[in-house]
Amino acid sequence: MNQGYDVSPILRLHYDIEPMNVTPQKGGWAALAFRVTCAHGRSYFLKMYEKSRASTAKWTALIDVYMPVMEWLRHHSRLQGSVPVPVLTNNGRFQCEDEHGVYLLYDYIDGETIGERALSEMQFSRLSELIAELHAYGEEIPVPTEALKETFDVPYLQPLRSVIDTELYELPADVQAVLQSYTPQLQEALLTVEQLSAVLKERTLPMVLCHTDIHNWNLMQSGDELLWIDWEGLRLAPPEADLMFMAEMPYYDRFLCEYRKRHAGYEVNREALHFYQGRRKLEDIWEFIEQLLQDKQDEQDRADTLHSLQKELKSLDA
Numbered sequence: 015m016n017q018g019y020d021v022s023p024i025l026r027l028h029y030d031i032e033p034m035n036v037t038p039q040k041g042g043w044a045a046l047a048f049r050v051t052c053a054h055g056r057s058y059f060l061k062m063y064e065k066s067r068a069s070t071a072k073w074t075a076l077i078d079v080y081m082p083v084m085e086w087l088r089h090h091s092r093l094q095g096s097v098p099v100p101v102l103t104n105n106g107r108f109q110c111e112d113e114h115g116v117y118l119l120y121d122y123i124d125g126e127t128i129g130e131r132a133l134s135e136m137q138f139s140r141l142s143e144l145i146a147e148l149h150a151y152g153e154e155i156p157v158p159t160e161a162l163k164e165t166f167d168v169p170y171l172q173p174l175r176s177v178i179d180t181e182l183y184e185l186p187a188d189v190q191a192v193l194q195s196y197t198p199q200l201q202e203a204l205l206t207v208e209q210l211s212a213v214l215k216e217r218t219l220p221m222v223l224c225h226t227d228i229h230n231w232n233l234m235q236s237g238d239e240l241l242w243i244d245w246e247g248l249r250l251a252p253p254e255a256d257l258m259f260m261a262e263m264p265y266y267d268r269f270l271c272e273y274r275k276r277h278a279g280y281e282v283n284r285e286a287l288h289f290y291q292g293r294r295k296l297e298d299i300w301e302f303i304e305q306l307l308q309d310k311q312d313e314q315d316r317a318d319t320l321h322s323l324q325k326e327l328k329s330l331d332a
């Protein structure tokens with residue numbers, strides 16, 4: 015898939031890097047990835063957001079806002095050593111682009127993605143510490159965070175609603191069939207999230223820096239260190255934006271215990287938690303629908319996406 019791109023010109027032009035070897039990596043959900051090795055042995059991780067993908071604008075819009083916050087955290091908090099190290103372009107920028115994509119470069123992390131495996135007790139406890147540390151920072155840090163502030167908007171709410179209310183019969187038959195069998199559940203989820211969004215917009219909730227995408231594919235073990243990667247979702251938000259992921263893990267109680275050592279008296283805001291759980295589901299559902307309707311996918315990718323969509327819709331029943 016990503017073999018089609020020659021990223022060497024980007025590396026030469028923007029980073030003065032002469033690659034000896036460029037190997038496509040198993041990327042994540044949002045981007046393609048390459049391991050870049052140089053003659054002197056240093057390795058890099060190049061992330062490429064393809065401009066042809068529907069989701070790219072969403073993932074790249076805030077790079078120049080969240081990266082400086084990350085860099086501040088890397089230098090001034092105890093997240094140091096646990097977050098990826100970006101490599102800047104020759105012009106001191108965090109990103110560069112060509113007609114095919116938007117690129118971010120990092121030091122290569124020699125380690126293993128947790129991925130399918132479960133976190134060990136030690137890893138879970140380390141992750142708990144890292145979250146508690148991240149949440150100790152907010153808008154007071156000396157780097158602008160205003161653009162990262164949670165608005166409780168749900169941009170895919172209306173598009174999703176018009177897909178199921180009015181456009182259903184114009185969709186490809188396979189997508190239509192899957193959506194049709196879950197229409198009532200989807201309508202109910204849309205309503206719940208819409209109501210919670212309106213309620214939360216009226217509240218003044220404490221906001222802290224949140225990662226907002228905590229799962230085992232965004233965690234790597236490298237030697238003794240647990241690395242927390244993929245910070246595109248960095249936001250200033252109520253802590254539940256992160257806690258929603260912990261709430262789904264075993265040992266959640268232990269996490270809360272650990273968390274309260276740093277954040278004494280913390281109580282979960284149920285409305286915020288439900289909002290984030292619901293919004294995440296709608297976001298994933300919308301992302302799959304967009305992929306099916308807009309992205310160029312081969313047959314296998316399309317079948318996989320359709321299956322993921324179905325699984326996500328089914329989880330609305332839970």
Ligand SMILES: Nc1ncnc2c1ncn2[C@@H]1O[C@H](COP(=O)(O)OP(=O)(O)O)[C@@H](O)[C@H]1O
Nearest residue numbers: 041042043044045059120121122123127231244
């Ligand atoms: N700096 C890095 N060095 C080595 N591997 C990395 C690095 N960053 C990410 N990865 C690997 O690439 C995968 C995708 O990266 P990630 O930043 O999560 O991208 P996405 O936004 O597409 O999910 C991760 O699950 C991890 O296995």
Ligand SMILES: [Mg+2]
Nearest residue numbers: 042231232244
């Ligand atoms: Mg990821």
